[in-house]
Amino acid sequence: MSNPGVTNQVMQWVETRLPIFSFINHSVGSEYPAPRNLNYWWSLGSIAGVALVLQIVTGIVLAMHYVPHSTMAFESVEHIMRDVNYGWMLRYMHANGASLFFVAVYIHMFRGLYFGSYKAPRELLWWFGILIFLAMMATAFMGYVLPWGQMSFWGATVITNMFTAIPIVGEAITTWLWGGYSVGGPTLQRFFSLHYLLPFVIFALVFVHLWALHTSKSNNPLGIEVKGPKDTLPFHPYYTTKDLFGFGIFFIILAYWVFFNPNYMGHPDNYIPANPLVTPPHIVPEWYFLPFYAILRAVPDKLGGVALMFGAILILFVIPWLDTSRVRAATFRPVYKGFFWIFVLNGLVLGWVGANPPEGAFILIGQIGTAYYFAHFLLVMPIVGWLEKPKPLPDSIAAAVLGDDAAKEAK
Amino acid sequence: MFGLHKMTMQSLKTASVVVVATAGLVLGASAVQAAGGSGVPLKTVKWSFNGPMGTYDRAQVQRGYQVYSEVCAACHSLKYVRFGNLPDIGFSEDQAKAVAAEYEAEDGPNDDGEMFMRPARLSDTLPSPFANDKAARASNNGALPPDLSLMAKARVGGSDYLYSLLTGYSDAPEGHEVAEGMSYNAWFPGTQIAMAPPLSDDGVEYVDGTAATADQQAKDVSAFLMWAAEPKLEDRHRTGLKTMIFLIILTFLFWLVKRRVWKDAH
Numbered sequence: 001m002s003n004p005g006v007t008n009q010v011m012q013w014v015e016t017r018l019p020i021f022s023f024i025n026h027s028v029g030s031e032y033p034a035p036r037n038l039n040y041w042w043s044l045g046s047i048a049g050v051a052l053v054l055q056i057v058t059g060i061v062l063a064m065h066y067v068p069h070s071t072m073a074f075e076s077v078e079h080i081m082r083d084v085n086y087g088w089m090l091r092y093m094h095a096n097g098a099s100l101f102f103v104a105v106y107i108h109m110f111r112g113l114y115f116g117s118y119k120a121p122r123e124l125l126w127w128f129g130i131l132i133f134l135a136m137m138a139t140a141f142m143g144y145v146l147p148w149g150q151m152s153f154w155g156a157t158v159i160t161n162m163f164t165a166i167p168i169v170g171e172a173i174t175t176w177l178w179g180g181y182s183v184g185g186p187t188l189q190r191f192f193s194l195h196y197l198l199p200f201v202i203f204a205l206v207f208v209h210l211w212a213l214h215t216s217k218s219n220n221p222l223g224i225e226v227k228g229p230k231d232t233l234p235f236h237p238y239y240t241t242k243d244l245f246g247f248g249i250f251f252i253i254l255a256y257w258v259f260f261n262p263n264y265m266g267h268p269d270n271y272i273p274a275n276p277l278v279t280p281p282h283i284v285p286e287w288y289f290l291p292f293y294a295i296l297r298a299v300p301d302k303l304g305g306v307a308l309m310f311g312a313i314l315i316l317f318v319i320p321w322l323d324t325s326r327v328r329a330a331t332f333r334p335v336y337k338g339f340f341w342i343f344v345l346n347g348l349v350l351g352w353v354g355a356n357p358p359e360g361a362f363i364l365i366g367q368i369g370t371a372y373y374f375a376h377f378l379l380v381m382p383i384v385g386w387l388e389k390p391k392p393l394p395d396s397i398a399a400a401v402l403g404d405d406a407a408k409e410a411k
Numbered sequence: 412m413f414g415l416h417k418m419t420m421q422s423l424k425t426a427s428v429v430v431v432a433t434a435g436l437v438l439g440a441s442a443v444q445a446a447g448g449s450g451v452p453l454k455t456v457k458w459s460f461n462g463p464m465g466t467y468d469r470a471q472v473q474r475g476y477q478v479y480s481e482v483c484a485a486c487h488s489l490k491y492v493r494f495g496n497l498p499d500i501g502f503s504e505d506q507a508k509a510v511a512a513e514y515e516a517e518d519g520p521n522d523d524g525e526m527f528m529r530p531a532r533l534s535d536t537l538p539s540p541f542a543n544d545k546a547a548r549a550s551n552n553g554a555l556p557p558d559l560s561l562m563a564k565a566r567v568g569g570s571d572y573l574y575s576l577l578t579g580y581s582d583a584p585e586g587h588e589v590a591e592g593m594s595y596n597a598w599f600p601g602t603q604i605a606m607a608p609p610l611s612d613d614g615v616e617y618v619d620g621t622a623a624t625a626d627q628q629a630k631d632v633s634a635f636l637m638w639a640a641e642p643k644l645e646d647r648h649r650t651g652l653k654t655m656i657f658l659i660i661l662t663f664l665f666w667l668v669k670r671r672v673w674k675d676a677h
Contacts, residue, residue, distance in 0.1 A: 036676065078491050078560070081643070088643045089650065233676055241669040248662025255658055259651025260463045263564060271565035271640075272557075281600070401677065 025236075027214065033232035034239050035220035037401045041115075042218065042239075043246035044108040049206060050247055051101035054254075056199050058094040066146065068192035070185035073148035074273045092262040093254070098140055099265045100254055102288035105133060114340055116328030117219040123320040125212035130316050132205045137289070139198040142191040144286055149270030154283045156183045156191070162296070165303040182276065222400055223328025224393055231397035282357055290354030291347050297358045298370035308370060315377050322377055324385030332391040336384045343376045451597050453571040454578065456630060460637060464652065466645050467638050469501035474617055475635025476500065478628045481615050483559065486551060486606075488539035491560035492639050495533035499642060500635075507533060514538050552592045554605030563633070563640040570633040572598070577629035580608040 006015050006022070015021050025031045065084050067076035080087035109129070112118055118126035141159060145152045160177055164170040179186025217226060226232055233239070257264070265287060269280050285293050296309040330337040346369055353366040394400035459468040476497070479489065494511035498504055511531040516538065519526035531538065539558075541547035548555050566572045575598040583595035583602075593603040610625040610632075617623050638644070 075491075082491060082496075088647060092647075237672045238676060241665070241672045245662065245665040245669045248658065248665045252655070252658045252662060255651060255654050259647050259654060262647070268565050268567050268569075271561040 027210070028240065029236045030234040032214070032235040033226070033229070034218050034235045035226055035231060035397055036233040036238075037220050037222060037397050038218060038239065038242075039221050040242075040246065041107070041111040041221075043243050044104050044111060046243045047246050047250045048101060048104040048108055050250060051097060051104055052199065052202060052206065054097050055094060055101060056203070058090050058097065059196070059199065061090055062094055063196060066192075068146065068189050070148060070188050070274070073146060073188060077147045089258065092258045095266060096257040096262060097254060098143065099286070099288065100250070100257070101136070102140070104250070105136065106288070109133070110344065112219075113343075114330045115219055115221060116223050116323070116325070116330070118320045119323060119328050120320065121216045122212070122219060125209065125216055126320060127317060128205055128209040128212060130313065132202055132209060134313060135198055135202045135205060139195060139202065140286065140288070142195040142198070144270075145188065145191050146195060147270055148188060148274045150272040150274055150278070150280050151267045151270040151283070153183060153274035153276065154280055155285055156187065158283055159285070160187070162302075162306045162309075165306045167303070184276075219328065220397060221329060221331065222394060222397055223332070224397065227396045228398075230402075284355060287351070287355075290352075291350035292354070294350040294354035294366045295370045295373065297354075298366045312370075312373060315374065319377055319381060322381040324382045325388065325390065327390040327393065332393055333384075333388055334391065335388040336380075339376065339380045339384060343373075343380075346372045346376070451575075453568045453598070454575045455571050456574055456633070458570055458634060458637070460634070460644055464648050466648070467500060468634065470619060470621075471631050471634045472500040472638050473502065474619065474621060474627075475631035475633070475638075477618060478610070478615055478632040479559070479635055482609055482628075483632065484537070484540060486540055486547070486556040488541075488556075488558045489537045489560050489639060490539055490558050491536065492642075493534060493536050494531060496642060500638060504533075511535065552605060556606070559636055559639065561640045563637040565640075569640075570637040573633040573636055574629050576604075577610055577633065578626055 006012050011021055022031070062080065065076065065080045065087065067073060077091070080091050082088075084090075112126065112129070141155075145156045160174060160183060163174045163177060166173060175181060177187075178184065179190060220226075267284065284290070292309050292312060295312050296305045298308060299305050325333060325336065327333055330340050349365065350369040350373065353362050353369060356362045358366065459465060459471070479487075494507050494514075497507040497510060502510070511533055514531040514535075514537075515528040516531040516535045517526055518529050521527055540556075541550065544555055563569045563573060568575070576596060579596045579598035580594055581597065583589045587595065587602075589595050589603060593605055594607055595602060596604045610628045612625050613623050614625070615623050615628060621627060
């Protein structure tokens with residue numbers, strides 16, 4: 001029970017009854033050893049955590065003023081924008097914060113892909129990350145419905161209609177989800193309820209994600225295991241200060257969008273109140289769903305499209321076994337590295353296709369992009385891992401970072 | 412040391428790729444939005460509220476209010492704007508009260524259970540010209556004049572779009588059928604608009620003596636509608652500047668702390 005860090009008598013009294021201080025110290029303090037070579041890509045996890053907290057805090061205050069009713073929702077958002085003190089700031093922070101949350105999480109995921117962070121022994125850590133991503137997508141989708149503008153209504157209609165693709169019970173399930181025979185008041189009210197609930201589910205998932213992280217410890221840019229104390233630095237003060245700087249950058253970027261360009265990532269149609277009788281000429285989801293939207297529309301078959309879209313995320317669960325390479329970091333994988341960047345580019349192309357109407361060349365490009373998306377996991381990952389000759393790995397993190405002599409000296 | 416340097420360069424390179432990638436996604440999304448509407452490039456105006464520190468030109472927005480109240484208000488409501496918001500665009504409170512008093516608002520029920528009309532107050536929203544959408548359609552050849560409160564944010568191009576539309580009436584090109592009661596306007600989606608050209612030279616007489624060309628009126632009312640849609644813009648820009656200065660200094664301090672802590676690590 002003794003903790004050398006706790007000297008204050010009151011803290012000691014608490015510590016012996018509830019070892020909260022040593023818990024913190026072992027989680028993000030000086031007792032948590034982190035690889036000494038983590039670069040700024042490793043800051044995105046904690047930045048995503050900050051984004052989640054920001055969404056919860058702004059969301060709770062917004063919910064004090066918002067009215068989840070089909071005849072009042074749109075007006076209550078305008079009430080927030082015009083009459084609530086700093087309501088405009090809260091709402092713009094919440095809307096743009098959601099986008100930046102996705103930016104942070106996407107970078108975090110691509111970092112994991114590049115440096116092989118999903119490989120043993122971090123498979124469950126990776127799995128809980130995917131679950132967080134899925135919960136985020138559901139939360140963001142339902143949040144976008146709440147202002148009850150045209151894009152809210154029609155976006156909800158398009159996405160919930162996916163469930164009608166399920167054979168036999170599809171129609172019944174969709175009616176059950178809607179709470180009626182189309183998207184309407186009951187849909188809005190349950191989406192509000194779930195939109196308030198899910199962030200706390202995400203919070204719990206983040207907790208498990210961190211639990212798994214603290215068990216297997218962080219991967220690092222070299223992708224080799226920590227071999228001794230020389231390879232690590234205490235999380236505090238090294239990574240607390242590094243992450244703090246990352247938070248500063250995050251908030252500067254957020255402030256730019258909130259104060260100087262708050263409606264750029266939204267859609268103008270969502271400032272038109274929802275109207276079930278008028279379909280917008282072009283229904284698009286928020287930008288962070290566009291690549292998946294392109295996959296959904298890649299095949300002319302409804303069920304096929306839905307299956308592909310969910311498959312595009314579910315396939316992430318099995319990549320720890322699809323990737324046959326024994327080397328984690330793409331830095332040491334000359335062939336795979338190239339394929340990684342093609343995969344990133346392919347994701348961007350899919351996003352671009354998703355943003356455009358499914359006609360002309362976009363159909364073919366979307367189909368090729370979708371095929372390549374799956375080929376990357378099903379063909380490139382196993383085959384390249386098998387055939388490629390990786391570059392030699394450094395002996396240890398300390399040897400790579402400090403030089404061989406310094407590492408030896410330290411022993 | 413060398414290894415670390417190489418790694419930093421590497422991460423910088425990768426960082427730039429991801430930033431570009433994200434920007435590409437965002438730009439891709441907005442390109443779609445810009446392609447909405449009729450596809451004719453918008454006429455662009457150098458608005459005073461453009462840019463990170465933009466503000467509303469009080470005189471212009473007041474003239475725009477005059478155009479709205481004398482012309483647009485005959486058919487279009489502005490239901491999210493209150494008389495009490497008028498001081499934001501440079502009217503004194505007394506002026507705003509005087510403007511409000513020219514209108515009547517329904518109140519009640521009184522002690523006899525009757526609804527009654529009374530002079531409007533600052534807390535009232537601008538009165539709508541029609542009792543409901545059906546009444547609005549009945550008076551407008553079946554077309555519904557939309558509420559204008561958010562119009563400047565609800566169309567791609569915002570106030571540029573409004574200005575283009577208001578100055579965009581012309582004779583239909585050869586062989587282009589225009590339906591009975593409709594007007595040709597190249598900037599309106601589908602190019603046929605139910606609203607007859609609303610503005611004409613000297614259609615209003617500006618209180619401040621500005622020459623009231625149709626073009627000037629179109630600019631002024633577009634600026635006014637931007638204010639109606641985004642009344643907190645100036646507050647937002649000012650708060651943004653302060654926030655940015657604070658955050659940049661704070662982040663710089665974080666960076667110094669980080670550098671100091673890490674000094675002995677390598």
